[in-house]
Each structure stands twice: as structure tokens, then as C-alpha cells.
Amino acid sequence: MIRRLLAVAAGVAVVAAIVLGTWLQIDERRALGVRHAAVSTAPNRIDIRASIQHVDATAGQLTLRLLVVPRGDLGESGGLAPTTDLALLTSASVRGDLRFPAHARISSVDVPVSLSGGSVADYPFDAYGTLIEVAAQAGGAAVPVSMTLVGRDPLFTEDVAAEQIDGAASFDVGIERTTSVLLFALFMMAAMWALAGAVVLAAWFLVSRRRGLVWAALGWMAATLFALAAFRTTAPGTPPFGCLVDYAAFLWAEMIIATSLTCVVLAGARTEFTDTVR
Secondary structure, eight states, X not given: OHHHHHHHHXXXXXXXXXXXXXXXXXXHHHHHTOEEEEOOOOSSOEEEEEEEEEEETTTTEEEEEEEEEEOGGGEETTTTEESSOEEEEEOTTBOSOEEEOXXXXXXXXXXXXXXXXXXXXXXXXXXXXXXXXXXXXXXXXXXXXXXXXXXXXXXXXXXEEEEEETTEEEEEEEEEEOHHHHHHHHHHHHHHHHHHHHHHHHHHHHHHTTOOOOHHHHHHHHHHHHHHHHHHTTSTTOOOTTSHXXXXXXXHHHHHHHHHHHHHHHHHHHHHHHHHHO
């Protein structure tokens, strides 16, 4: 009876985990496709479709892809080219203004945008912000901008406040790690401490019972020491060494495992030597 209850409980736990994981994935997928808009309804305007392609927290910047489409009297061939010289004037965080000559086909362009606030050393709790503002001039005269912004980096989620300011599009963007990245990083830290605890427990049994040099146990401990280093490199977003994960778990786990392995070797060698003398 107890075994059946345990089996049922295990099955329910597995189903609940699958449902929770699926819900989290759907929620993140929905958030990834949300469009934030600063809309202008003027017939003669510049439409801009912007997407955040990649966030590089280590470099402190994101890559913004822009597709510019002039509308009304400002565009020709269905918006493929401007009828006059077109300039996009951007905020300080966007590195450089953009200029498109008259009657030349407009292609999408990637521009770097600087991030402010936060530090990658806080991974996975790091968060950043930036202000993206775009105004347009056609033939030297200001024209309204209608712009949409969407996130495409699956490792980050965006909190965006969009508005129109005197014909210019403004996006106040906050960026942080997704729930899946946060959960995996927390799991990594928990796993590191669990493995370190397992090695300490095994070392205590070997030393206290004077088991000598048990090569299988020593091999497992040494393998764990190096496996943790490889496990650390699988952190989503490849955070640099020295972040919170390292100081909260990885460095301590490595030190504990190395110390335990050394103690087992020294105690085992002494036991082997004593047995040989006898």
C-alpha cells in the first residue's frame, strides 16, 4: 500500500513538474513576442520596426536591428526607398545617427546600444536599462516617427515604457534575465553545494573507518572536482568568472572537494603505511 502511494505521489510530482515547465516556457515565449509601440498616425511618417537581437551583458550593450520604411510622400516603391535624404537622429545610448540617401533602397541595419546600471557580476540577478529615442528628418525637416520594439534574445526579458514625444519615438527599456535562466543558475548553485556535501560525507566515512586508499572513491572525488568546472561553463549566457554564482557556490564547492580529497589521500596513505609496517 505504501509503495503504491509513493508511486502515485511520484507520478503526480512528475506531471506537476512537466505542467509547470510547460507553463513557464509558454509564458516566456509569449513575453518574447510582445511588441511595444510608439505610434504616429500621420500619413507622411517614418515607420521603424526594431528588434533586440542580442544582449551582451559583459560588454554592456545590446544589438538593435532597425528596419526603416518611409510612408506617404516620404517613400517610393512601397516604402523601399526615401524620396529625399533621410536621417534618423538617435539618443546618446544608441551609437550613431543613421542616414539614408534619396532614391536608394533601405536595408535593415544593426546598431549597438549601450546599457546602463547593473553589473554582470550580479549574475543571475543582474538587470540593466537603456533609453532608445529616435527622431527623423527628411530633406532637413522634422517628420514623425512610428516605431515598434520587440525582444528576440531568449535569455533576457524586457520591461518597456513607450511614448511619443514631439513626433519622436521613445522607449525606456529595462532588461533582466528570464525566469528559466534564473532557475537554472539557482539549480547550478544548489547542485554544487550538494556535490560538495556528498564528497565531504564520503571523505568522513573513509577517514573515520580507516579504509586506506580506496581508488574508486578517490577517482570519483577527483572527477567531481573537474566536472564542476565544466558544469560551471554551461551557465546560460556564459557569465564571466567572478560573478555571484562563483562566490556563492562554485569556489566554495571546489575548495571543499579539493580539501576533502587531500584529507582522504593523506589519511589513507597513513593507514596503508601503518598496515604495511605491521
